[in-house]
Amino acid sequence: MIDISALKFDQNGLVPVIVQDSSTGEVLMLAYMNKEALELTIQTGYMHYFSRSRNKIWKKGETSGNVQKLKSLFLDCDGDTLLAIVEQTGSACHTGNKTCFFTALEGDKKKIATDIIFELMKTINDRKR
Amino acid sequence: MIDISALKFDQNGLVPVIVQDSSTGEVLMLAYMNKEALELTIQTGYMHYFSRSRNKIWKKGETSGNVQKLKSLFLDCDGDTLLAIVEQTGSACHTGNKTCFFTALEGDKKKIATDIIFELMKTINDRKR
Numbered sequence: 001m002i003d004i005s006a007l008k009f010d011q012n013g014l015v016p017v018i019v020q021d022s023s024t025g026e027v028l029m030l031a032y033m034n035k036e037a038l039e040l041t042i043q044t045g046y047m048h049y050f051s052r053s054r055n056k057i058w059k060k061g062e063t064s065g066n067v068q069k070l071k072s073l074f075l076d077c078d079g080d081t082l083l084a085i086v087e088q089t090g091s092a093c094h095t096g097n098k099t100c101f102f103t104a105l106e107g108d109k110k111k112i113a114t115d116i117i118f119e120l121m122k123t124i125n126d127r128k129r
Numbered sequence: 130m131i132d133i134s135a136l137k138f139d140q141n142g143l144v145p146v147i148v149q150d151s152s153t154g155e156v157l158m159l160a161y162m163n164k165e166a167l168e169l170t171i172q173t174g175y176m177h178y179f180s181r182s183r184n185k186i187w188k189k190g191e192t193s194g195n196v197q198k199l200k201s202l203f204l205d206c207d208g209d210t211l212l213a214i215v216e217q218t219g220s221a222c223h224t225g226n227k228t229c230f231f232t233a234l235e236g237d238k239k240k241i242a243t244d245i246i247f248e249l250m251k252t253i254n255d256r257k258r
Contacts, residue, residue: 004234018147018156025154027147030210042235072236076229077222081159083230093206100205101212105133106171107201127256 004038008080014050017082019092021099022071028092029100031060033082045070047086066090133167137209143179146211148221150228151200157221158229160189162211174199176215195219 009015014032021028031049033041037057040048047060047068061067068086075082093100138144143161150157160178162170166186169177176189176197190196197215204211222229 006232016145016159018159020156027149027156027212030145030147030205070236073234074230075232075234076159077224077226077231078229081229082234083156085236095206097206100207100210101203102206103135103204105202105204105211107199107214124252124256127253 004035006075006079007038007082008078009035010080012052014052015080015082017047017049017084019047019068019084019086021088021092022085023087026099027101028068028086028088028098038082041070041084042073047084061089064090064094066092068092133164135208136167136204136211137207138164139209141181143181144209144211146176146178146213148176148197148213148215150221151214151216155228156230157197157215157217157227167211170199170213171202176213190218193219193223195221197221 007015013034017031017033019028019031020026032052033048034050034057037048037050040057040059047070048057049060050056051058059067067089070084070086072085073082091098093102095102136144142163144167146160146162148157148160149155161181162177163179163186166177166179169186169188176199177186178189179185180187188196196218199213199215201214202211220227222231224231
């Protein structure tokens with residue numbers, strides 16, 4: 001059992017959840033949970049959200065198979081946002097993209113953290129004894 | 130000039146912004162922008178938000194000096210969330226923590242991506258010729 005008493009749901013009973021890939025650090029999506037979706041996520045170990053458009057709970061990947069296994073869950077300093085670190089099967093985005101954030105508005109068209117990881121991996125392999 | 134026509138602000142004229150550290154991949158905070166905060170961010174290159182509690186625009190770090198320089202800005206697939214990759218000066222959180230997400234509710238008390246980066250950096254240094 002986790003203590004969710006510090007968690008503040010908004011006037012609609014929802015809390016935003018930032019979803020981050022555990023292996024690449026890439027931010028995959030932003031979704032929303034109500035209390036029941038959070039409880040289902042904790043109980044099953046797989047991400048469940050509340051769909052604001054369909055007005056119901058859904059298990060991520062229930063239809064597509066692109067499930068998200070919960071690795072860690074963090075609460076922010078003022079208790080109104082969650083950060084979930086997940087193991088993503090397939091793509092997070094319904095468009096087929098790995099992440100929902102594939103449209104660059106400004107600056108480098110790179111997800112810096114991910115690029116750093118791949119660059120470091122390449123350097124390590126180059127230096128392998 | 131960037132095209133923000135695809136961006137959907139909510140009924141309060143706000144859009145949530147996920148803020149990620151460009152060097153470590155760590156998710157630092159979630160904040161909100163109205164159109165003016167977004168324009169100020171693009172114009173100045175430094176993150177500006179709309180405070181829902183104080184009902185006004187604020188430049189991140191204006192008082193503390195802990196500014197956030199914008200590196201890249203992404204829009205999600207349904208146009209209602211932004212992801213900003215930033216160069217963070219000092220701490221992002223008002224508590225003095227680097228990130229606002231320092232409270233672990235469930236799972237490993239680790240930010241996996243960050244840990245991978247530091248582990249890789251250590252391995253690279255160990256293997257340095």
